[in-house]
Amino acid sequence: MHLSSKAYFLAALMSGSVAYGCATREVCVKPVGDRDLTPAEVAASARGTDAVVSWGGRVIETRHLTTGTELEIIGYPLDTCGRPLTHARSLGRFLVRHQGYLEPLDYRMGREVTATGRIGEIAEGQIGDADRRFPVLDETVIRLWPERQPPGDIATRPARPWIGIGIGGGSGHVGGGIGISF
Template sequence: MVSIRVLFLVVMAWLLAGCASTVPDPVRSPPDETPSLAQVRDDPGGHDGESVRWGGEIVEVRNEADATWLEIVERPLRSGGQPRDADRSEGRFLARVEGFLEPTLYAPGREFTVAGTLDGTVKGAIGEYGYTYPVVEVAAHHLWQERAEPRQVAPRPYYDPWYDPWCDHRWYRHPGSPYYYGPYRRPYW
């Protein structure tokens, strides 16, 4: 009887551990009244010190002696903080993270979400185009797993376009019947 109780407690602890989220709370839930990137770019100095939750796709990673700078192309976020796979953006921003981030893990093309406070702007360039980057002092961040490409499965050559795997046709006999012709549909002629 004791072993059943121990087994039950172990299974319940395992199930509850599966419900835990690894995404930090500031990244998962947006702050109240957060400005958009377009609003900050229109009024660069007017939003300093405000809390934001932005995310997108990493473009570049630069490690310095005490911090890591990430250039990120902004993307709209889902309710849980993950960037949407959308072809629209309000621009780019810089995220300053205290400490060292491994550039091979935080590689260009990876999805990244930050939560922190706005800390002015930095002038830079994209190619030869002059650009003003809003800077986010990062308090919490999350690197999202790479999305798997959906498999493109071609239909099997022996299925015709009108094949319905859920509906048995009256001329098609079941496997237990004496006149079963195999798993393929019989031709109409």
């Protein structure tokens, strides 16, 4: 069987399109640690101190310390790739201590982050006038998630190319087509 140059071109284009699709996906990093161990539970009982966990949520505040940066986070459950499910019920607040500088404009209020680290001390703090306890994640690796696009009409969405490829055959003929839309 002899393939024509069109068939080779089509095969090359398909493999390139598949590679492009794989390259544009976000990297999935599975959360570690006990998924049932929540910030609220650790704050109340100190259970899990010294355990390594992945917790995520929305940044409430970014504070610069002499030793680095501290993020106050309101925690949410994580999906299978570690992104916070911010439509779910809160799991409590926690602090992330990072050795080094984190830009407050990047880590501003409302941004989604996932931090993997060791549960250290339980810090005393306040929410309004109420005294609260916050578990602290030390030795952290922090992932700042891309901002989600708000739902809206198509005019507010960024243009992204969509590529469709079709191949068909019958009665001794092979055909194919490529469609690109934005």
